Amino acid sequence: xxxxxxxxxxxxxxxxxxxxxxxxxxxxxxxxxxxxxxxxxxxxxxxxxxxxxxxxxxxxxxxxxxxxxxxxxxxxxxxxxxxxxxxxxxxxxxxxxxxxxxxxxxxxxxxxxxxxxxxxxxxxxxxxxxxxxxxxxxxxxxxxxxxxxxxxxxxxxxxxxxxxxxxxxxxxxxxxxxxxxxxxxxxxxxxxxxxxxxxxxxxxxxxxxxxxxxxxxxxxxxxxxxxxxxxxxxxxxxxxxxxxxxxxxxxxxxxxxxxxxxxxxxxxxxxxxxxxxxxxxxxxxxxxxxxxxxxxxxxxxxxxxxxxxxxxxxxxxxxxxxxxxxxxxxxxxxxxxxxxxxxxxxxxxxxxxxxxxxxxxxxxxxxxxxxxxxxxxxxxxxxxxxxxxxxxxxxxxxxxxxxxxxxxxxxxxxxxxxxxxxxxxxxxxxxxxxxxxx
Numbered sequence: 001x002x003x004x005x006x007x008x009x010x011x012x013x014x015x016x017x018x019x020x021x022x023x024x025x026x027x028x029x030x031x032x033x034x035x036x037x038x039x040x041x042x043x044x045x046x047x048x049x050x051x052x053x054x055x056x057x058x059x060x061x062x063x064x065x066x067x068x069x070x071x072x073x074x075x076x077x078x079x080x081x082x083x084x085x086x087x088x089x090x091x092x093x094x095x096x097x098x099x100x101x102x103x104x105x106x107x108x109x110x111x112x113x114x115x116x117x118x119x120x121x122x123x124x125x126x127x128x129x130x131x132x133x134x135x136x137x138x139x140x141x142x143x144x145x146x147x148x149x150x151x152x153x154x155x156x157x158x159x160x161x162x163x164x165x166x167x168x169x170x171x172x173x174x175x176x177x178x179x180x181x182x183x184x185x186x187x188x189x190x191x192x193x194x195x196x197x198x199x200x201x202x203x204x205x206x207x208x209x210x211x212x213x214x215x216x217x218x219x220x221x222x223x224x225x226x227x228x229x230x231x232x233x234x235x236x237x238x239x240x241x242x243x244x245x246x247x248x249x250x251x252x253x254x255x256x257x258x259x260x261x262x263x264x265x266x267x268x269x270x271x272x273x274x275x276x277x278x279x280x281x282x283x284x285x286x287x288x289x290x291x292x293x294x295x296x297x298x299x300x301x302x303x304x305x306x307x308x309x310x311x312x313x314x315x316x317x318x319x320x321x322x323x324x325x326x327x328x329x330x331x332x333x334x335x336x337x338x339x340x341x342x343x344x345x346x347x348x349x350x351x352x353x354x355x356x357x358x359x360x361x362x363x364x365x366x367x368x369x370x371x372x373x374x375x376x377x378x379x380x381x382x383x384x385x386x387x388x389x390x391x392x393x394x395x396x397x398x399x400x401x402x403x404x405x406x407x408x409x410x411x412x413x414x415x416x417x418x419x420x421x422x423x424x425x426x427x428x429x430x431x432x433x434x435x436x437x438x
Contacts (some may be wrong), residue, residue, distance in 0.1 A: 025383055028050065037040070049142050049412045050063060062122075063125070064427060064428055066426050067424075067425050068082075068099050068128055068423075068424050068425075069099075069119070069423065070423050074103070076105055076115075076354070077108060078107065078421050079102040079103055079104070079143065079423075079424050080104060081102040081143055082099065082101070082399060082412040083145045083220055084097060084426070085097075085098055085147045085149050085220055085222050085402060087154055088151070094123075095405070096194040096195065097404060097426075098195035099121070100134065100145040102115070102117075102143040102144075102145070102149055103115045108421055109164060109274075110168070111167060112165050113138075113139050114140075114143050114293055115133050115136045116135040118132050118195055119132065120194065124410075125410050131245050132195075134198055135158070135160050135201055139165050139175070139346065140165045140374065141164070143162075144159070145158060145218060145219070146158070146219035146221065148222060148224060148235050149225060150233075152233070153269065155192055155385065156194065156195055157188060157191050157270035158198070159204075159218050161184050161187070161218055162185045163183060164184075164186070167183060167360060169215060173185060173242050173252070173253050174214075174254050175214055176217060183214070184209075184211065185203060185205045186207075187203050188201065188270060189202065206263055207272065208239075210241075213241040213243060214241075217240050217241075217263070219400065220344060222400075223238075223293075224236040224237075224238075224294065224295060224365070226295050229324070230299075231267075231324030234267050234324050235266040235269070235270055236263055236264070236293055237263065237264040237265075238261070238291035238293040239263065240262065240305070241259070242259050242260070256257065256283035256357065257287055257310075258281070259289050260288055261279045261289075261291045261332065262276065263277050265402050277321060277326060277327045279328055279331055281331050284311055286307050286334065287310045288308075289306040289308040290305065291306070292347075294348055294349040294359060296341060298381070299322075300321060301319065301324060302327050302359065302381060303345060304316060304335065305318065305319075305332055306342065307334065308371070313334060314336050315340050315341060316334055316335040316338050316340055316345060316363070319331065320334065320381075320382075335385070337359065337384060338363070338376065338385050339365055340364055340366075341366055341369055341370055342365045343398065344399070345363030346401045347359060348402065348409070350431055352410060352431050358378060358379055360377055360386060361375070361378070361388075361397040362376075362400070364396050365388065366392065372393055373391045374387075374388040375388055375409070375415050375429065375434070391411060391426055391430055394415055394417055395414055395415060395416055395419055397414040397420035398420075404428060406431075407431050408431060409431055410429075411432075413427070
């Protein structure tokens with residue numbers, strides 16, 4: 001399908017995550033009472049630490065941003081790779097936001113002693129529970145968290161990947177892992193208590209991978225539960241992998257063209273898994289890497305991926321599936337009207353007033369460096385995108401999107417004054433701001 005280049009409105013600049021003692025810039029939709037609440041929170045240092053007073057509803061939010069994970073705290077050097085979901089409310093409890101991250105013990109490196117941790121919020125992302133370790137592989141690496149909520153039961157399913165601490169992505173790409181168990185393995189666990197307690201992880205590597213795959217990564221970011229159409233109830237986890245070079249090739253396997261995208265599917269609430277579509281385009285034009293998914297109002301699944309140094313004139317690409325992720329309607333094609341550096345991104349199909357809202361995409365907007373976190377919107381299922389709402393001009397990298405309540409979108413993203421990896425911050429955005437922009 002031909003893509004039409006949009007005529008976007010000028011970018012907006014949302015307030016950057018607050019610093020204690022910094023001037024407060026208040027967007028016009030906020031009330032005077034909200035301003036006073038925000039000032040009080042800043043004076044006591046609450047917002048900066050992720051502990052601001054308030055609750056979540058359809059009125060003006062009592063907070064705009066909170067720091068969920070701060071590098072150098074909790075016994076960890078760096079927090080990275082955010083993911084967030086919200087559990088459905090019950091008659092006795094409100095919906096709970098559950099935020100996840102990789103907690104890297106000794107350095108910011110991808111490999112090493114890395115755990116998956118979480119924090120929970122019952123007030124729309126203003127305050128957060130203490131840090132909780134959800135998955136720990138001892139001295140080894142566990143990461144790439146992909147949480148997804150089963151709509152019919154409220155069960156929270158979490159898919160993660162593991163490898164030996166000494167096995168870097170490059171050595172795995174080159175097939176240099178010393179043993180099979182040192183390479184990438186896939187696990188699943190679940191919570192029936194909105195993230196308060198978790199089952200032990202269960203390995204699903206045999207269900208999720210193929211023998212000729214080397215590198216493997218789920219998401220990262222939230223997974224997808226299909227809510228309408230013939231595959232209602234299916235769980236979809238977007239993922240990527242790499243393959244070995246053909247026999248006799250001088251390639252090592254670390255060349256970007258060996259990356260490809262695929263999907264993991266579960267039709268029984270996460271108990272068992274199988275591989276859905278596998279996109280392999282070894283011509284190097286689009287090298288699908290970290291991938292995210294959303295279900296469109298017409299029932300199709302929209303996939304958006306990081307194009308890892310492909311020859312196409314864009315750093316992001318997308319594709320559609322009309323059968324719930326079993327196959328792609330066509331291979332990944334460049335998302336030419338989205339400017340972004342090499343980085344992960346997140347997509348979310350919103351709902352507002354019982355109807356479909358805009359499709360959102362969060363990613364850095366600077367073409368060269370990881371900075372300028374921006375949330376773009378689309379009213380045509382990802383064919384065209386607005387120039388978006390810019391959250392910050394500071395360094396910023398990975399992100400995830402969640403509908404925090406019927407009128408609010410939450411963005412959980414890496415950002416900092418010095419580097420993108422100083423904090424993982426949660427920012428609330430009124431959904432009306434995107435509807436007005438379209």
